[in-house]
Amino acid sequence: MSDYQVVKLEDVDDWLGDYPGEMRGITYAIGAEQAALTYRRMPQHTGSKGSYGHRHKTQEELYLVLSGKLQFKLGDEIVELGKHHAIRVAPQTWRGVWNDEREDAELVIVSTRIDDPQGETETLDGFWPE
Numbered sequence: 001m002s003d004y005q006v007v008k009l010e011d012v013d014d015w016l017g018d019y020p021g022e023m024r025g026i027t028y029a030i031g032a033e034q035a036a037l038t039y040r041r042m043p044q045h046t047g048s049k050g051s052y053g054h055r056h057k058t059q060e061e062l063y064l065v066l067s068g069k070l071q072f073k074l075g076d077e078i079v080e081l082g083k084h085h086a087i088r089v090a091p092q093t094w095r096g097v098w099n100d101e102r103e104d105a106e107l108v109i110v111s112t113r114i115d116d117p118q119g120e121t122e123t124l125d126g127f128w129p130e
Helices: 026-030
Strands: 022-025 035-042 052-056 061-067 069-074 077-082 086-089 095-099 105-112 121-125
Touching: 022 026, 026 035, 061 069, 061 077, 069 086, 069 105, 077 086
Parallel strands: none
Antiparallel strands: 022 035, 035 105, 052 095, 052 121, 061 086, 061 105, 069 077, 069 095
16 A cells, blocks of 8 residues: 555546536545645636625635636625635635636635535525625
């Protein structure tokens, strides 16, 4: 048995199903024990605007925009981040991400690994009205 695990992004399940873009939870596929890593590709007009926001009870999140430009609604503020910008979001902060640009945006989300993501997350309908 080795001390490392390799996965190809294309071999990781896409959680979005029929929703446009991709969201691939690398954490479990790679067997991570402490860190959580998620890849997301967001086409134009995808994300949480007009939908719901979420926050975590204990888990902070780090977002790194790999390409494109994204809007983050954090509480009552909207922050725009472009390629190679990173942001840390504290656990209790309500949040949502939106791509209003023509180009796809790609981002990586890093946090601590938890065994019960649903139990750690709260959602808020109507958080970011259109």
